[in-house]
Amino acid sequence: xxxxxxxxxxxxxxxxxxxxxxxxxxxxxxxxxxxxxxxxxxxxxxxxxxxxxxxxxxxxxxxxxxxxxxxxxxxxxxxxxxxxxxxxxxxxxxxxxxxxxxxxxxxxxxxxxxxxxxxxxxxxxxxxxxxxxxxxxxxxxxxxxxxxxxxxxxxxxxxxxxxxxxxxxxxxxxxxxxxxxxxxxxxxxxxxxxxxxxxxxxxxxxxxxxxxxxxxxxxxxxxxxxxxxxxxxxxxxxxxxxxxxxxxxxxxxxxxxxxxxxxxxxxxxxxxxxxxxxxxxxxxxxxxxxxxxxxxxxxxxxxxxxxxxxxxxxxxxxxxxxxxxxxxxxxxxxxxxxxxxxxxxxxxxxxxxxxxxxxxxxxxxxxxxxxxxxxxxxxxxxxxxxxxxxxxxxxxxxxxxxx
Numbered sequence: 001x002x003x004x005x006x007x008x009x010x011x012x013x014x015x016x017x018x019x020x021x022x023x024x025x026x027x028x029x030x031x032x033x034x035x036x037x038x039x040x041x042x043x044x045x046x047x048x049x050x051x052x053x054x055x056x057x058x059x060x061x062x063x064x065x066x067x068x069x070x071x072x073x074x075x076x077x078x079x080x081x082x083x084x085x086x087x088x089x090x091x092x093x094x095x096x097x098x099x100x101x102x103x104x105x106x107x108x109x110x111x112x113x114x115x116x117x118x119x120x121x122x123x124x125x126x127x128x129x130x131x132x133x134x135x136x137x138x139x140x141x142x143x144x145x146x147x148x149x150x151x152x153x154x155x156x157x158x159x160x161x162x163x164x165x166x167x168x169x170x171x172x173x174x175x176x177x178x179x180x181x182x183x184x185x186x187x188x189x190x191x192x193x194x195x196x197x198x199x200x201x202x203x204x205x206x207x208x209x210x211x212x213x214x215x216x217x218x219x220x221x222x223x224x225x226x227x228x229x230x231x232x233x234x235x236x237x238x239x240x241x242x243x244x245x246x247x248x249x250x251x252x253x254x255x256x257x258x259x260x261x262x263x264x265x266x267x268x269x270x271x272x273x274x275x276x277x278x279x280x281x282x283x284x285x286x287x288x289x290x291x292x293x294x295x296x297x298x299x300x301x302x303x304x305x306x307x308x309x310x311x312x313x314x315x316x317x318x319x320x321x322x323x324x325x326x327x328x329x330x331x332x333x334x335x336x337x338x339x340x341x342x343x344x345x346x347x348x349x350x351x352x353x354x355x356x357x358x359x360x361x362x363x364x365x366x367x368x369x370x371x372x373x374x375x376x377x378x379x380x381x382x383x384x385x386x387x388x389x390x391x392x393x394x395x396x397x398x399x400x401x402x403x
Contacts, residue, residue, distance in 0.1 A: 106166075306335060
């Protein structure tokens with residue numbers, strides 16, 4: 001093992017960047033199935049992609065294990081199992097549990113000793129990992145997953161919460177997958193979710209957000225000018241709104257069609273938009289009534305950028321403002337929206353109204369962005385150099401559709 005790996009110190013709090021995630025892999029904190037080594041292209045600026053394993057369990061219902069392992073719960077709830085090494089179709093509105101190829105061996109404290117790994121083989125020497133606080137982790141669906149209306153959540157053994165991995169967790173990762181609008185064909189190694197690791201939890205305060213925006217703009221108006229300090233809205237995050245305005249005949253959103261063929265996740269840029277989506281055109285009054293349980297894609301009115309020293313998460317909608325779900329994929333890597341000169345990119349909203357018809361209007365506040373600092377600046381950021389699919393986007397469907 002290289003000497004540089006024998007003692008590792010994490011001295012600043014925040015989301016661990018790509019170079020530290022690679023180090024966690026070498027230390028065996030992040031590992032994978034022996035037949036499927038972790039690939040370098042799984043690493044994103046602030047996260048690592050998680051891959052589907054070899055089997056999908058069709059279960060009767062969703063669950064949280066809390067008092068037992070996920071596998072024990074699956075054995076009691078499973079209806080049948082489907083090998084996915086060569087691909088298999090997951091049916092619309094059915095619940096599946098898929099063991100992931102990655103697993104975690106999280107430190108129990110902020111001063112721990114790990115067995116060293118090098119090139120996948122355990123070393124006899126030990127590695128001391130020192131940190132200011134303990135490490136925890138959180139998962140999110142990838143953007144393309146949410147835009148297909150595929151509902152996914154990571155589950156861990158004995159957990160009472162989805163998506164959150166507590167300090168000291170040692171074990172496998174499992175993915176709950178529920179295709180909502182379209183059946184999907186999945187295969188071992190595909191990536192529906194991503195995991196980020198936190199060294200402490202450091203969320204930027206409203207004052208810090210305003211301070212950053214004043215010198216390094218985060219939000220831009222439709223005319224590509226930074227939103228003024230007097231008009232930017234912050235309250236435990238940065239608020240953004242939905243765009244429903246457009247010229248006559250302009251598409252301002254999409255509504256998913258029902259009862260279609262399945263979508264093969266391996267096929268990029270393959271499917272005709274008209275086969276799966278109904279376009280929504282600009283209305284004279286810049287408003288729209290959402291049908292209950294229908295799935296919609298819209299874009300934000302504002303354009304957002306995430307500076308290289310920060311990352312952010314789109315936060316769940318406040319049901320006190322309406323029974324809406326406004327996103328599935330909520331994580332934005334450092335560099336999203338480019339530099340100040342690039343004037344940001346729109347956030348894409350995945351919207352479903354529950355129970356009742358619900359009217360939304362142009363400029364209506366729909367969600368907030370919660371920013372966190374990176375423990376260090378990532379070695380690379382979101383953008384063209386790593387073939388990011390949604391850099392500089394406006395309204396855009398997922399990568400599986402012809403653009």
